[in-house]
Amino acid sequence: MGSKMEINHLHNKLETIKMEGILDGENADRKENLHRLFMYPAMMVPATQSAIIEAFSHELPNSILAIDPYMGSGTALLSCMEFGFDVYGQDINPFAVLLSQAKTTNYDIAQLNDSFEKVKQHIENDKSTNIEVSFNTIDKWFTKDAQIAFSRIRRAIMDEPNGNIRKFLWVLMSEAIRTGSNDRTSTFKLHQRDPEELERRHVDNIKNFLEYVQQGVSDFKYFQDKIHEKNCRYGNATIKWGNTQKGIDSEQKFGLLVSSPPYGDNHTTVTYGQTSYLPLQWIDPKDIDCPYDYLKTTQEIDRQSLGGSINRKALSGQRNRLIEKSKSFEDFYFSIPEEDRERYNKTISFIADFDESLDSITSVMDKDAFFIWTIGNRTVGGREIPNARILIDLMQYRGFELFFSADRQISNKTQPKKNNFSKTMDKEDILIFH
Template sequence: MTELEGIITNSLSRFKKENPLYFQPHTLEEWETIWDFANYDANIYNHGLHQYPARFIPQLVRKIIKTFTTANASVLDIFSGAGTTLLECKYMGIKKAYGIELNPFAIFMAQTKLQDLDDHIVISSLAEIEKSFFDENYSFPLISFKNIDFWYSKNAISGLSKLFDILSHIDDEMVKRFYLLVFCEISRKTSFLDHSGFKMYRSKLKIQRDFEPDIWIEFNKTAQRNIVLLKENNTYSSTNESTQTLIYGDSRIVHPEIPAHSIDLILTSPPYGDSKTTVAYGQYSRLPWQWLSQKDDIIQLDNNLLGGNIKRSDTTILNLSKKLKEQTDAIQTADNSKRVKDVIAFYNDLYETLISATHYIKQGGYFVLVTGNRTVKKVYLRTDIIITEFAETLGYSIEKIYSRKICNKRMALKNSPTNEKGKTVNTMMTENIIILKKC
């Protein structure tokens, strides 16, 4: 039995009294083979308060945390997104959990999901919100931001502006945050957005039908759903001494809030590629954040994420991965364009995040990455192999790579790896779980 198999086997006793909404392995074979979680609900408790692109599956997160940590551990997610890892650490009573995220809207979502909030107060507040919304004498300013008229009808702008003003005047900050997150969700639903993907396109069908959503119906429906989730969350959540620290910042740099060599487990899911051509986190978050902040700075977010700046396409990174060198050569041969620079820039940035992560992790600590392999110019990029080659240069041993089908993540079914009009292929349907150990 290998050391990893021993750790897995010893951890099985921790799953014996597992909540039925989560995974309960009984044998080493079950632990090693069941990764899909197709029959599990990813939107349990506060996890379901708002969707996010390529969001972590709670059952997967808990499985990894229960296997590689104890309650006294410190856990870090260097791409914390909507906060799934931190929320699971809170539920499990993990002593310290950290998350690093560069998307301000994702930070807002995670903060809202992590707060301790009395559902009775939330319910009583909804009646006051409704009363103000239907008060014809209620005075409010119209919100304005870049291209708002392109994405909304005049009636929707008016209704959303009124609702936003009402929510902004809620005295209880946690209740305000809860309802503003509901508002963020309907700000997408009530727009002209085509929701088949994460990039910003107007729906031709909505335009043709003069789409005029009922703002209150959409808000109330989403609020009622979230109240149910909050109630379930509060019956399950218990007071413990765990702490969760969110850091609004770049994972490519070291953050002093996280002590050096203090982390027992880093669990994360890096972007699959640069946001402009894979999952556009910034575009997905743009409208909600423009409403919340009345600023347009988020428009540039995708350019600031991994691979967003081709000026970072330093080819010395090719010396650290034989597979990356081989595949970028293939892309260059297939299409002599800047796409190869996009790819190199992405892996340069990804390597920098691994360097920073190595600063935090303890010797003997585990680093688990859930990744996907994408296709660029018909070249199937083996990010799993590239990461393991990078990791070896940083002093990690490669313990195991598992594969899982993507059953729950909201992703477009097709994309265009050649960027040629009308030529599409199926998007990635599997992910790899890479388990590294710091030597």
């Protein structure tokens, strides 16, 4: 694509989708695009992404490669695959890598069903009460019964010889851990449930796990049938662990980016790493791709992520570079009274890391590529950080123009019920650059 007429046509289509309210994703169905396999934090909404990508799919050749450099659980990647695109995704969180690897695999459904029967049998025959993993806080996060149940599940999964199928099973075990551990599901930070609640609570983790697996198999079949009915090819997926701030681990060039970056450092926005900590304790490390010790502490993954650590010596240089590149950042920064500025060091460090990642990203994009970003503002110390406007400036600085924008309510996005991030955010922007 490239002619003025084609680009206008695409723009009109996007405007129509916007007018029809489709971007709000109000009718989101969690069985779509394998969305409910695991409730990863702040997932994008399949209905919204798919509507946009469908519009692109009529205009772009499907030989174009799509990338999500912050892929999380792979929602955007799956929406691209739904329309026949090949995809590349990377994330710094090894658990996101596992989720996306499983979701983008074109499984043989009969093989998944066979594996389900074998795993079920294995668990039924397993009477051992040995606990398979050990870490300092295991008794805080898991009752003895849960430790026995997840040990039986783990032994059964490790008996599965096919590595791709094991990944599928680890994901469903993780969803059983999310709902069956002593951690509250209402926040993404690790928080133990109240003692009285724990006293009352009884969870059948094995039953849950087996139900999740069965539902997972049927969701894969549903997704495969959907691609088949559309007469689309099943795209290839390359999924890797990667720190996008440092680079994109691909030799190829991409024509389409579809992504939602973090909106601030994980610690004060969404703790992707902490949410992943308990499942990662139980998954065989041999099936996890990650070069650092992701289980060092509950904070390690969040520390490695954008804005996860402040380099005090670099701060003033980072701030000056952002001022040079973004008028919106400059206005924001100078609107803060001098005595309060210290409080925004984390924010500056995050935006500087994100800006660096834009260098990695734009270096692997075709020169006429499209970028579909979903981004929200957030509030720190009562001030709104204008993430969306800053992103527009940083993209323009690199020579890409805003082609289309829309905002949507985020009621359907998986946000924790309680944290200072979601309370102050109720809409996000979809910004498309070209």
